[in-house]
Amino acid sequence: MAAAAPPPPPTPAPSAPTGLPDSDSTPVGHPLFTRIRLATPLDIPHIHKLIHQMAIFEKLTHLFTATESSLASTLFKSPPFQSFTIFLLEVSAHPFEKDSNLHSQSFTPIERIFNLDHTLIDPEAETFKSGINCDVVVAGFVLFFPNFSTFLGKPGFYVEDLFVRECYRRKGLGKLLLSAVASQAVKMEYGRVEWVVLDWNVNAIKFYEEMGANVLPEWRICRLTGPALEAYRDAI
Amino acid sequence: MAAAAPPPPPTPAPSAPTGLPDSDSTPVGHPLFTRIRLATPLDIPHIHKLIHQMAIFEKLTHLFTATESSLASTLFKSPPFQSFTIFLLEVSAHPFEKDSNLHSQSFTPIERIFNLDHTLIDPEAETFKSGINCDVVVAGFVLFFPNFSTFLGKPGFYVEDLFVRECYRRKGLGKLLLSAVASQAVKMEYGRVEWVVLDWNVNAIKFYEEMGANVLPEWRICRLTGPALEAYRDAI
Numbered sequence: 001m002a003a004a005a006p007p008p009p010p011t012p013a014p015s016a017p018t019g020l021p022d023s024d025s026t027p028v029g030h031p032l033f034t035r036i037r038l039a040t041p042l043d044i045p046h047i048h049k050l051i052h053q054m055a056i057f058e059k060l061t062h063l064f065t066a067t068e069s070s071l072a073s074t075l076f077k078s079p080p081f082q083s084f085t086i087f088l089l090e091v092s093a094h095p096f097e098k099d100s101n102l103h104s105q106s107f108t109p110i111e112r113i114f115n116l117d118h119t120l121i122d123p124e125a126e127t128f129k130s131g132i133n134c135d136v137v138v139a140g141f142v143l144f145f146p147n148f149s150t151f152l153g154k155p156g157f158y159v160e161d162l163f164v165r166e167c168y169r170r171k172g173l174g175k176l177l178l179s180a181v182a183s184q185a186v187k188m189e190y191g192r193v194e195w196v197v198l199d200w201n202v203n204a205i206k207f208y209e210e211m212g213a214n215v216l217p218e219w220r221i222c223r224l225t226g227p228a229l230e231a232y233r234d235a236i
Numbered sequence: 237m238a239a240a241a242p243p244p245p246p247t248p249a250p251s252a253p254t255g256l257p258d259s260d261s262t263p264v265g266h267p268l269f270t271r272i273r274l275a276t277p278l279d280i281p282h283i284h285k286l287i288h289q290m291a292i293f294e295k296l297t298h299l300f301t302a303t304e305s306s307l308a309s310t311l312f313k314s315p316p317f318q319s320f321t322i323f324l325l326e327v328s329a330h331p332f333e334k335d336s337n338l339h340s341q342s343f344t345p346i347e348r349i350f351n352l353d354h355t356l357i358d359p360e361a362e363t364f365k366s367g368i369n370c371d372v373v374v375a376g377f378v379l380f381f382p383n384f385s386t387f388l389g390k391p392g393f394y395v396e397d398l399f400v401r402e403c404y405r406r407k408g409l410g411k412l413l414l415s416a417v418a419s420q421a422v423k424m425e426y427g428r429v430e431w432v433v434l435d436w437n438v439n440a441i442k443f444y445e446e447m448g449a450n451v452l453p454e455w456r457i458c459r460l461t462g463p464a465l466e467a468y469r470d471a472i
Contacts, residue, residue, distance in 0.1 A: 051386045051387065051389075054386070055387060060387065063387045063388075064387050065387065065388055065389060066386060066387060066388060066389025066390075067389060070388075070389030070390055071389050074384070074389065074390050074391055078314075078318065082314065082319065083318065083319065083382065084382075084384045084391070110472055143384065143386060145382070145383065145384060146319065146320075146381070147381065147383075147394065147396065148310070148320045148379065148381060148396055149396070150287045150290070150302060150379060150396060150397050151287065151291060151296065151299045151300050151301065151302060152299075152301055152302060152306075153287075153301060153302025153303060153306030153307050153310065154302075154306055154310050155310055155320070156461075158383065158394075160383065160384055160385070160386060161386050179468055179471050179472055180472055182460055182465060182468035182471070183468045183469065183471055183472035185465060185468070186465060186466060186468050186469040187469070191461060191465075192459055192460065192461040192465065193459075193460040193461075193465060194457060194458060194459050194460070195457075195458050196455045196456060196457055196458065197455070197456055197458050198454050198455060198456075199454050199455070199456050200454065205456075208458045211460065212460055212464030212465070212467060212468075213458040213459060213460045213464070214458070214459050214460075214461075214464075215456050215457070215458050216456060216457040216458075216459060217456065218434050218435050218436065219432045219433070219434060219435070219456070219457050220432060220433055220434075220435050220441075220451050220452060220453065220455070221430060221431075221432055221451070221452040221455050221457075222430060222431050222432065222433050222441075222444045222449040222450070222451050222452075223428055223429075223430050223449060223450050223452060224418055224428065224429040224430070224447065224448055224449045224450075225392075225427060225428040225429075225450075228448030228449070228450075229418060229421060229422060229427075229428065229429060229448070230422060231448060232415055232418035232419045232421070232422050233419065233422040233423070235415050235418070235419055236346055236415055236416055236419035
């Protein structure tokens, strides 16, 4: 958890996203078309690269041992929302083409247009290209899974990671990703959405509190890992 | 999470549990036969009562809204260990009868004998009776579920609740329950077991550290719940 928590999130969007475009509306300024969709096994190479960037950002590359293979063997083993689930954030300078493959019974992709002050230069656009023959690139992700409150007697979501690539930060995209998880939780009648933050990360704390979250002051995470966990192999 | 975390755990057993009894061995002193098994939907009434006792213990009954019905509609929907999983702790003054129904492909019940200094009086033995025509009673439980570390690229377990009824505390039963989860994590090649503790609960922290866990000082839990979560219903 410590090794994979949300980085300092982007500050609220300078210009709020508009809704889905009407058929005859023309975005003004420099539109950034964004889409949140469920990730699939085909996205694993991009997801692996994003996690690696997050490890660099958090100066925790020494803890980064995930491989595409380890992700492939543990993710996407259950239907969306029942276990580890990833929302992928894609962006494009042009409207997204309709892709019925992306629509599933459990989740309809979310599209928003952000009107920016200037055109964005993405130095890694080629590396994070999503699909063939298009300018859609992967800009970030959120990984979450169900947790459970015995007191409420119902599940919630725990957000393990929230990451937006550097050139797309401070535009409201992190807020959009987290809002998508919160919205999904409400739709499923879940009781809570939880995640962790570093106590010295005042910008992140402010951002989360503005989103309606409480930061619990008294609870500490206990972690049993490495050789200390391995010691329990023959303990029972 | 705050509302349902482990209570101050029992201190280590004054007398360590012995292994499974040999067919011709006779336990000395006052033996307490214990068994950890997977809970089933039939255990929901007992589980609900245990959670309620935990809420009383933590002085958090105002947060307790779980009902047998809400538990029944959310627990036991996936195979053991893939989602919310409960180990039930049963105790008896006599050896457990063999019950092949309790053995599953995924988990073989764990039996241990604790030799106590004196006979235990359980004032709630009738309320927590497990099954018919026997003296087996439910003494506690642990509820856990998979979490995921992106940096490790593999799952772990998160322990939401660990509870032992009052008259069975300070005998090593809490440690046995937590060890059973840790052992299961190792068997499944999971990377971590995590839970939370209140920062002022020095006895619990000492106990967990003696079990090999690290308490992470800097991370804080963020929680979005109630009306603040509900506000996201139409946000996306």
